[in-house]
Amino acid sequence: MKDLSYFLFIIISLTLVLSCKKDDGPEPVRELQEQAPKDDEAIVSYLQTHFYNYEEFEEDPNNFRIEISIDTIADDNSDKTPLWDQVQTKTIELTDKNDNVIPNKMYFLVVREGVSEKPSRLDSTFVTYKGTLLNGNIFDRKLLPVWFDLAEVIRGFREFLPELRAGNHTLNNDGTYEFDKFGKGIFFIPSALGYYSREILTIPKYSPLIFSVALHKMNPADHDNDGILSINEDPDGDGNPFNDDTDNDRVVNYLDSDDDGDGTSTREEYDRDLDGIPDDDDQDGIPDYLDQDNN
Ligand SMILES: [Ca+2]
Ligand SMILES: [Ca+2]
Numbered sequence: 001m002k003d004l005s006y007f008l009f010i011i012i013s014l015t016l017v018l019s020c021k022k023d024d025g026p027e028p029v030r031e032l033q034e035q036a037p038k039d040d041e042a043i044v045s046y047l048q049t050h051f052y053n054y055e056e057f058e059e060d061p062n063n064f065r066i067e068i069s070i071d072t073i074a075d076d077n078s079d080k081t082p083l084w085d086q087v088q089t090k091t092i093e094l095t096d097k098n099d100n101v102i103p104n105k106m107y108f109l110v111v112r113e114g115v116s117e118k119p120s121r122l123d124s125t126f127v128t129y130k131g132t133l134l135n136g137n138i139f140d141r142k143l144l145p146v147w148f149d150l151a152e153v154i155r156g157f158r159e160f161l162p163e164l165r166a167g168n169h170t171l172n173n174d175g176t177y178e179f180d181k182f183g184k185g186i187f188f189i190p191s192a193l194g195y196y197s198r199e200i201l202t203i204p205k206y207s208p209l210i211f212s213v214a215l216h217k218m219n220p221a222d223h224d225n226d227g228i229l230s231i232n233e234d235p236d237g238d239g240n241p242f243n244d245d246t247d248n249d250r251v252v253n254y255l256d257s258d259d260d261g262d263g264t265s266t267r268e269e270y271d272r273d274l275d276g277i278p279d280d281d282d283q284d285g286i287p288d289y290l291d292q293d294n295n
C-alpha cells in the first residue's frame, strides 16, 4: 500500500502546480495570493485555541520518549498556555506564475533539541512522524524510523528538520539500534508548503498540515558523489542550492557530476594538488571545477 512516505518523496514544484492552465478542468487551481492568507488564518486560530502537553515535557526533562499530544483549550484545560504563545515562525517566500512573491508562514516548536548534528536542507534524515489535519484527523504515522532525503520532500518538512538535532544511537546485540536523546518537535504549515492543490491519501486539497517529528539520525548528502556536500553546491551563495546550474544544462550543480560541463568531472578537477583548497589554475577567482575555460 502506498503511504505518505511514498508521496513525501514526490518533489513538489509549486511553480508547476500554479502554472497549470486555468481551463484544465472544472476547478481551476486557486491563486496562492488568495489561499495563503486563508491558510494562515486557519493555522493561527488553531494555535490560539490548542495547547500541547508541555507540562509533561517540563516535568521529565531527560525523557525523550514522551509523545507530543495536542488538545483544545477548554473545560479542565482552560488555563493552559496556547501553542500561539510558544511557537517560533519562519517565512518562506514563494513566487506564483505572475511573479508575485507571496510570504508563507510556518509555525514550529522544538520540544527537545537533540544532542547530535543538525541536518542541512539537503541532507538525509531518519525520522518518525505523525501527520495530522487541523481537524485532528491523522493521515499518516510512522512509529519506526524511515529515511527521507530532505531535497525531495515537501517544503515544510525540508524547512523544519534543520531546526532539530539528531540523537545518539547504540547497537544492540541482536543488530538493532537503540536511539535516544533525539530532536523532537512539531510544525504547522500552510498548504503551499505541503501538497497545495493535490489530493493525497486522505488529505483534502488546500489543507494546512501538522507534523510532529523526531529526528533519530542524519547523514550529510552528496547527491552526485562529486566530493562536495550538496548543501555546499551553492556558488551564488544565496543559501539555496536548488538554483545553481553553472553550465546551464538544466541539471543543478548538486546533481551534476561535471558542474562546469567541460568534460572533466568535478571530483577530478576539484583539488588535484590535495591541499584541501579548490584549485584555481588560471587564478581568475573561479575554481577549476566551475570554470569552463580551465580544464
Ligand atoms: Ca555533490
Ligand atoms: Ca544558490
Ligand SMILES: [Ca+2]
Binding pocket: 245, 246, 247, 248, 249, 250, 251, 252, 253, 256, 258, 259
Ligand atoms: Ca549543470
Ligand SMILES: [Ca+2]
Binding pocket: 258, 259, 260, 261, 262, 263, 264, 265, 266, 269, 288, 289
Ligand atoms: Ca568539470
